[in-house]
Amino acid sequence: xxxxxxxxxxxxxxxxxxxxxxxxxxxxxxxAKVSADTLKKVHKAVAALGYVRDDTAGALSSxxxxxxxxxxxxxxxxxxxxxxxxxxxxxxxxxxxLLLGSTRxxxxxxxxxxxxxxxxxxxxxxxxxxxxxxxxxRLLDNAGLPVVELWELPRDPVFAAVGFSNRAxxxxxxxxxxxxxxxxxxxxxxxxxxxxxxxxxxQGYRDALDGRAPRILAVPPxxxxxxxxxxxxxxxxxxxxxxxxxxxxxxxxxxxxGAWCEAMRRGIEIPRRLAITxxxxxxxxxxxxxxxxxxxxxxxAIGREAARLTIAATAGAPVQDRIIDxxxxxxxxxxx
Amino acid sequence: xxxxxxxxxxxxxxxxxxxxxxxxxxxxxxxAKVSADTLKKVHKAVAALGYVRDDTAGALSSxxxxxxxxxxxxxxxxxxxxxxxxxxxxxxxxxxxLLLGSTRxxxxxxxxxxxxxxxxxxxxxxxxxxxxxxxxxRLLDNAGLPVVELWELPRDPVFAAVGFSNRAxxxxxxxxxxxxxxxxxxxxxxxxxxxxxxxxxxQGYRDALDGRAPRILAVPPxxxxxxxxxxxxxxxxxxxxxxxxxxxxxxxxxxxxGAWCEAMRRGIEIPRRLAITxxxxxxxxxxxxxxxxxxxxxxxAIGREAARLTIAATAGAPVQDRIIDxxxxxxxxxxx
DNA sequence: CCGCTTTGTGGTATCGATACCATTAGTTGC
DNA sequence: GCAACTAATGGTATCGATACCACAAAGCGG
Numbered sequence: 001x002x003x004x005x006x007x008x009x010x011x012x013x014x015x016x017x018x019x020x021x022x023x024x025x026x027x028x029x030x031x032a033k034v035s036a037d038t039l040k041k042v043h044k045a046v047a048a049l050g051y052v053r054d055d056t057a058g059a060l061s062s063x064x065x066x067x068x069x070x071x072x073x074x075x076x077x078x079x080x081x082x083x084x085x086x087x088x089x090x091x092x093x094x095x096x097x098l099l100l101g102s103t104r105x106x107x108x109x110x111x112x113x114x115x116x117x118x119x120x121x122x123x124x125x126x127x128x129x130x131x132x133x134x135x136x137x138r139l140l141d142n143a144g145l146p147v148v149e150l151w152e153l154p155r156d157p158v159f160a161a162v163g164f165s166n167r168a169x170x171x172x173x174x175x176x177x178x179x180x181x182x183x184x185x186x187x188x189x190x191x192x193x194x195x196x197x198x199x200x201x202x203q204g205y206r207d208a209l210d211g212r213a214p215r216i217l218a219v220p221p222x223x224x225x226x227x228x229x230x231x232x233x234x235x236x237x238x239x240x241x242x243x244x245x246x247x248x249x250x251x252x253x254x255x256x257x258g259a260w261c262e263a264m265r266r267g268i269e270i271p272r273r274l275a276i277t278x279x280x281x282x283x284x285x286x287x288x289x290x291x292x293x294x295x296x297x298x299x300x301a302i303g304r305e306a307a308r309l310t311i312a313a314t315a316g317a318p319v320q321d322r323i324i325d326x327x328x329x330x331x332x333x334x335x336x
Numbered sequence: 337x338x339x340x341x342x343x344x345x346x347x348x349x350x351x352x353x354x355x356x357x358x359x360x361x362x363x364x365x366x367x368a369k370v371s372a373d374t375l376k377k378v379h380k381a382v383a384a385l386g387y388v389r390d391d392t393a394g395a396l397s398s399x400x401x402x403x404x405x406x407x408x409x410x411x412x413x414x415x416x417x418x419x420x421x422x423x424x425x426x427x428x429x430x431x432x433x434l435l436l437g438s439t440r441x442x443x444x445x446x447x448x449x450x451x452x453x454x455x456x457x458x459x460x461x462x463x464x465x466x467x468x469x470x471x472x473x474r475l476l477d478n479a480g481l482p483v484v485e486l487w488e489l490p491r492d493p494v495f496a497a498v499g500f501s502n503r504a505x506x507x508x509x510x511x512x513x514x515x516x517x518x519x520x521x522x523x524x525x526x527x528x529x530x531x532x533x534x535x536x537x538x539q540g541y542r543d544a545l546d547g548r549a550p551r552i553l554a555v556p557p558x559x560x561x562x563x564x565x566x567x568x569x570x571x572x573x574x575x576x577x578x579x580x581x582x583x584x585x586x587x588x589x590x591x592x593x594g595a596w597c598e599a600m601r602r603g604i605e606i607p608r609r610l611a612i613t614x615x616x617x618x619x620x621x622x623x624x625x626x627x628x629x630x631x632x633x634x635x636x637a638i639g640r641e642a643a644r645l646t647i648a649a650t651a652g653a654p655v656q657d658r659i660i661d662x663x664x665x666x667x668x669x670x671x672x
Numbered sequence: 673c674c675g676c677t678t679t680g681t682g683g684t685a686t687c688g689a690t691a692c693c694a695t696t697a698g699t700t701g702c
Numbered sequence: 703g704c705a706a707c708t709a710a711t712g713g714t715a716t717c718g719a720t721a722c723c724a725c726a727a728a729g730c731g732g
Contacts, residue, residue: 050474052455053455054457055456055457056401056456057396060390075411075417078412084411085412100435100437101436115388118388120391121343121391121392138386142386227620228622228623231623257620257623258620261624261625261626265624283563284563284597287593289597289598290597
């Protein structure tokens with residue numbers, strides 16, 4: 001940390017280069033509108049002074065912050081890692097910057113963060129959730145900016161959505177299990193109040209039961225417990241309650257991996273005695289030693305597509321498809 | 337997305353409440369300086385108009401953005417998840433907001449992102465890396481703001497650092513293995529050009545060899561390969577090259593879990609025939625089925641401590657300890 | 673060589689909140 | 703009862719970049 005010296009301003013650069021401030025602005029923002037000669041002078045001055053433009057001031061005068069706020073449900077699990085990567089890269093190409101936050105699946109946290117984010121006057125907002133408090137919904141509606149919701153396909157998106165049908169995916173997975181002879185599948189999830197994606201997958205599970213009695217276990221949230229811990233606890237409780245369960249459909253890969261570990265510890269043969277499936281296809285799911293059967297979602301594509309939509313919308317281009325379904329793939333591996 | 341209606345300004349709120357704009361500013365920023373009566377009027381007006389303050393404008397005039405930029409090496413693995421959580425919570429209590437980015441272990445990406453971040457005039461910067469390009473270092477030195485580096489203890493921090501000794505941790509882990517009879521430990525890492533933490537842990541491994549021949553394998557980075565994939569490939573290559581290896585010290589938990597899976601697939605007995613250790617103690621490491629022996633790092637504490645330091649520094653308080661060592665714990669579990 | 677467009681450049685007002693200073697009313701001390 | 707203070711509030715300049723308009727010079731067709 002150096003001394004209290006103030007920042008170099010655009011005016012300083014202009015003086016040093018012998019041009020007007022506005023020319024410096026153009027040289028940096030729209031180089032095509034400036035002569036090659038002037039451009040060189042400006043760049044030299046910028047380098048000499050170590051100038052870094054104040055985008056905060058730029059945002060104020062242009063009424064465009066070039067910031068896109070994004071709120072993901074969790075950063076603890078890598079589910080959204082690829083989506084964030086896709087988003088970040090896509091937005092960067094459009095000259096936009098990602099302002100990231102995590103809601104931890106709590107609607108009130110989401111409300112607070114949306115409010116904070118709006119204070120930075122982002123050009124758009126991206127949310128990996130479609131369940132909002134009334135307060136949040138009001139803020140979003142009044143903000144007058146594009147809002148893109150991810151990983152689901154809400155019936156009435158605030159503005160647009162990119163995702164897939166969680167319900168269909170859940171249904172397909174259970175059908176696959178039933179089709180390969182599993183007759184008593186159980187569904188394992190965490191008991192979170194507003195995890196719409198989990199609700200939808202559970203609904204898909206019910207859809208596919210076809211008259212069989214549902215075996216649904218919602219592990220209560222517990223301080224300091226992580227995904228795999230829930231999975232291990234969940235498996236124990238499921239077997240406790242329904243000992244003859246022959247397939248465990250987990251709402252996420254993190255849970256599935258935890259359940260798998262617990263099964264290994266107990267010496268339960270997988271998949272002969274018990275099939276285990278996950279959701280998301282995170283990196284570890286594919287590890288050869290586990291080989292988790294799961295639903296693959298192309299998170300990076302979701303991110304890229306959301307970025308494309310966002311760039312188009314902020315540029316004022318008309319957006320045709322407001323609900324984009326990118327689908328999913330059943331990835332059948334060793335565990336079921 | 338609603339129509340093109342402009343944002344409500346502080347002036348609008350002031351008019352609606354029948355007070356001056358500056359009073360509204362004070363009511364929201366320093367309520368103590370405003371009478372209870374006025375406060376109520378202002379809040380009512382804010383609610384009625386759905387006002388959200390423009391922090392961008394506030395930052396410009398007060399020369400304090402209340403933003404702290406943070407760059408982590410990766411978001412793909414949950415190593416830094418707890419650190420981010422600690423940071424975010426700590427900063428929020430100090431009225432600061434986290435602007436998050438990922439460098440993907442690439443110094444040039446870091447340079448680009450530092451520059452972009454500085455354009456938002458953050459009050460401080462936080463980096464989970466101590467290896468910077470000359471360009472980055474110059475920017476940081478000239479920026480005149482507190483820079484806190486995490487997860488390492490550099491000799492000459494830009495401003496301050498919060499972390500632990502990666503070298504000592506690596507050394508302790510290997511000493512533990514050697515002490516329990518492992519005579520031919522190998523070290524597995526990814527071959528990334530600028531992963532200082534990996535370098536230090538490797539150094540620790542060498543320290544503890546005590547005359548034994550080093551067996552170091554750096555898996556070359558490969559497009560689309562994730563942590564566990566590297567681990568699996570790495571185990572294969574290590575056993576190929578040094579078949580009698582009896583302990584595999586992995587530079588991260590992600591690698592260790594992948595190696596563990598591959599070992600399971602090959603029917604290698606763990607830990608009898610081969611010990612496997614990781615680094616970081618991510619959630620899955622503790623899962624009972626794996627029980628990975630690893631180095632536990634209290635990431636959340638690092639985040640909280642960094643937040644405390646940052647708040648103090650931005651408030652102009654004198655900072656005494658610029659290098660804070662939070663230590664680590666050897667967590668011996670089933671795999672070694 | 674004259675109107676016309678195109679290209680390059682600069683001056684000035686502006687974005688919205690806050691710093692700074694001024695003002696008023698009320699309170700305290702002697 | 704008056705100076706000296708505090709509490710509460712408002713007016714105005716300011717932060718740094720960009721929008722908008724103006725203008726000069728160059729290119730160009732006839």
